[in-house]
Amino acid sequence: MPTAETRARASLEADTWVVIPLYNEAQVIGDVVRDLTPAFSNVVCIDDGSHDGGASNARAAGARIVTHPINLGQGAALQTGFEYALERGAKYVVTFDADGQHRVVDAKAMLQRARDEELAIVFGSRFLDDRTKPGFLKKIVLKTAVAVTNFTTRTRLTDAHNGLRVIRADALRRIKLRQDRMAHGTEIVVQLGRTGLPYVEQPVEVIYTDYSRAKGQSLLNSVNILIDLIIR
Template sequence: MTDPASETAAPGNPDTWVVIPLYNEATVIGDVVRDLLPSFGKVVCVDDGSTDGSGGVAAEAGARIVTHPINLGQGAALQTGFEYALERGARYVVTFDADGQHRVVDAVAMLDRSRTDDLAIVFGSRFLDDRTKPGFLKKVVLKTAVAVTNWTTRTRLTDAHNGLRVIREDALRRIHLRQDRMAHGTEIVVQLGRTGLPYAEQPVEVIYSEYSKAKGQSLLNSVNILIDLIIR
C-alpha cells in the first residue's frame, strides 16, 4: 500500500475521513474528490487495482491514496480505508461511492445528524423520499435485496445496500469485513447491527447519470447484490 499525499491538516470536519473505494473511475473521480473537499478536508481513495490511472487522478484532485496492487473487491477496499482512517484518529467515517452517484450535501446532513442525535451509524436511503429515480426493475431488485437483508440480519432498513453511510469510531472499530464482492453490504449491516449502538436512516438522493448507465451499473450492481445474498 502506498500513500504519497501529505498528512497535513485540512479544513472541513477535521475529525472525519471520507473513504472511497476506487476502481477504474478515472473520468469522474477527480470531480468527486474536488466536490467533497470543501466540506470534508480528509478524503482517502483506496485504489483497488485500477488499470486506468484512477489513483493518480484522485491524488491530483487532493485525495490521499492507498493502493491495492491487485483488485481485491469493494469490501476489502472499504476495510483498508477504515483501518487507514482509524490509524489517523478518525472520529467519524463517511463511505462514499467513486462514480458520482452520491451528493455531498446529503453526506453533510447525515454527519450533522449523527453528531446532533448521538447516532453511531446513519444509513443513507434512496427510498425515504421520491428524489431518486431508479427505474422499475432496479427498484424491484433493490427492494427484494432489502427484504432479504432485513430478514437475515434482523434489521429494519429501507435501503440496505446504499454506499453512503456515516459510521462513528466506536462502531467502526467493530467492523471486520471479509466479503469481497457486493455481499459486503449485507456483512456491514450485520456487524453494525450486532454492536447494539444507535442507528437511523436518512433520506438521500442517488443520481443515476448517463455515465453510470453507460457502465451498466444501474441494474447490474443490483442484480449482483441479490445474487450474492442468495449464494452467501
C-alpha cells in the same frame, strides 16, 4: 491566509475521513474529490488495483491514496479505508462512491445528524423520499434485496445497499469485512447491527447517469446483489 470560517471548518472536520473505494473511475473521480474537499478536509481513495490512472487524478484533486496492488473487491477496499482512518484518529467515517452518484450535501447532513443526535451509524436511503428515480425493475430488485437483508440481519432498513453512510469510530472498530463482492453491503449491516449502537436512516438522492449505470448501477448489478445474498 485561511479565513476564520475555513479554520473553523477544518477544526470541525479534522475528526472525519471520507473513504472512497476506487476501481477504474479515472473519468469522474477527480470531480468527485474536488466536490468533496470544500466540505471535508480528509478524503482517502483506496485504489483497488486500478489500471486507468484514476488514482493519479484523485491525488491531483486533493485525496490521499492507499493502493491495493491487485483488485481485492469493494469490501476489502472499505476495510482498508476504515483502518487507515482509525489509525489517523478518525471519530467518524463517511463512505462515498467513486462514480459520482452521491451528493456532498447529503453526506454533510448525515454527519451533522450523527453529531447532533449522538448516533453511531447513519445509513443513506434513496427510498425515504421520491427524489431518486431508479426505474421500476431496478426498484423491485433493490427492494427485494432489502427484504432479504432485513430478514437475515434482523434490521429494519429501507435501503440496505446504499454506499453512502456515516459510521462512528466505536462502530468502525467492530467491523471486519471479509466479503469482497456486493455481499459486503449485507455484511456491514450485519456487523453494525450486532453492535447494538444507535442508528437511523437519512433520506438521500442517488444520481443515476449513463456513466454510473455503465459502471455498475445497472439492473444487472442489482440482480448480482441478490445472487450474492443467496449464495454467500
